Amino acid sequence: MDFGFGRADEDFRADAREWLSGHLIGAYAELAGAGGPGSEHLGAGVRRDWERELGSGGWIGLGWECAEGAYGNRVGSLTQQVVWAEEYARVRAPGRVGHIGENLLAPTLIAAGDEAQRRRFLPAIARGEELWCQGYSEPEAGSDLAGLRTVAVRDGGGYRVSGQKIWTSLAGEADWCFVLARTDPGERRHRGLSFLLVPMDQPGRIEVRPIRQMSGTAEFNEVFFDGALAPHVVGGEGAGWRVAMGLLARERGVSTLVQQIGFAAELAAVLAAAVRGGAVRDPVLREQLVRQWAELQVMRWNALRTLGAAGDAGAPSVAKLLWGGWHQRLGELAMRVRGAAAALGPVDWSARAPYELDALQRLFLFTRADTLYGGSDEIQRNIIAERVLGLPRLER
Template sequence: MALREQARAWLEAQLGGEFAAARGLGGPGREHEGFELRRAWERALGKAGWTCLAWPEAYGGRAASLADQIAFHEEYARAGAPARVGHIGETLLGPTLLEHGTDAQRRRFLPPIQRGEELWCQGYSEPDAGSDLAAVRTRAELRGGEWVVHGQKVWTSLAHVADWIFVLCRTEPGSQRHRGLSYLLVPLDQPGVRVRPIVQLTGDSEFNEVFFDGARTDAELIVGAPGAGWRIAMATLGHERGVSTLGQQLGFQREYDRVVEAARRSGVLDDPVFRDALVRSWIELRLMRHRSPGSPTAKLYWSEWHRRLGELAQQAQGLDGLIAADGELNDLQRLYLFSRADTIYAGSSEIQRNLIAERVLGLPR
């Protein structure tokens, strides 16, 4: 049986049985939904061999072809499976360790990621170094076989539930910009770490501030050489928009369909101006499939489109969209509020336009 059929059968069995209540849970702006159930789902995926498909078999993967990876992510989205909680470890740290880590690091960290047992978060952005990543100030010093870390990270997705964090920090005193940075793997469950959730527009908290006050990690838990952190960090970002994002378009289609249905119920669909915007949105969604998921043009395109869809979602509800019934946001209200962040996180639209200008069009900085 081809991998697509295997995945479809397994997903149908699990989401129609033990994990039926997990169907459709989670995602941006909704990471609070059924988190423990979704963590159990992550372990079930790992046990059945449906995580880390591209990884070598030696680390629990399937060494799956690109076509098979795409097939799985399409079936996953079509099944309405819950949003993954282990995606940062699987799609960001794992490929980085496969490319730049030591054998000991790969043996220690890859199997628990594949099994869904350890969750990771990304320690990049800082209060004064968001889009300007080279301006990080968090520092680490090697003392007695350990790195001792001081500083602060911000907008750290899922740090409040993660076990580990990979941290870009300055390990050469007096260094500036891209020089003197290192890439450390740091456990979060220790006295020198404090995680403070950030309340979002939606009222939830999936982003966090992370404070390091003498946090420690073993000297061997540096990826690459000391001072080579910028190169490693860029390698991680290169994996950020990989094959898994292809299933994103199917999720967008479901959101679009909900917007149309809401507009039909409220009568807003009869408004020719709204209907024109809806048609434009549909055309843009169809064009999205022709963009490479790893390119800055793709991130700019989908984030701007999704933010506009959020605005349509709010309009589609009519006056009812202005009221949170019993104090709870509905799915379309949550879509509107959280989509405001789409053009900021994972590379703001302004930064994406700079990248396109410099790297694609060859314009000066």
């Protein structure tokens, strides 16, 4: 299989490199490598400005399936999207605050929304001006999303939403939230759900509470809706499950390759720590480091192989199983190569906490959740078993 790039792709790469070198300066450059999983609390304001910078350069919406410039975006081929993702990760540009709107909501509106919704929301996303968060999981409906309890009742031309969502990334920064809620109380499970668009600026109607994690940071939030107005429904009332599942199918694509480039940088940091501390001389640890490198190459080839595959229902679940376990093992290796010193940190007696975690300690703690969030390993195996292998459905 040829994983090479053509002349047009390399020209596109040159354009991307030139733009990034000319714009990733000042405060943006100071946030190099920051803002990804485990450090999403860093520089939120600067990263929001960076989102507008990307929008002014036309770099938001490359993967949207629409005419060139239809909503203020440029359109790139699949390989050009990969090139942009690689170059972005190569220079360690700040973690995106607009990725939920660009990569989840926008493709969903293109596929299932009406033209009025596309005209209202896509240009603002392409300019980097409006940020989005996702309102799916609930305290009693995480992996079992069909068991959600958030309800929405008609109010004029829109809906009033009441309920609670949890594990909501970027809820404190987002302007809008797409929410899966029950609009038909007479239906059960996945029937009677609707996909609603809710503005977050509704004082007294929406409350966001950060969830403090054991790493000391708060990437996730609880969101409480108390009669919040939702003026838009995507795909029609009752079509929420179909729209939501279509969105999840788009969640892993080119972004998987970006993620893997970040993984490579983390692996390099772990390897450097092993060399510095002499742990690389341990044959067992050395073999584990080599295995991590080899598995990362396999994940990349698998992602490239499946990137353009249509109708591969199991590809996203296979990818999640691969990277979740791999990243968790990397976090464990990050501690193992440092030995007892991994439990220590620089003491700041003036701080409220006994010490600040370093990057590898945050990596270890954050990766404890890798096999749970985004769909647990058990859920991914059920999807593969039922939808790909055709095995009997699990009794629930």
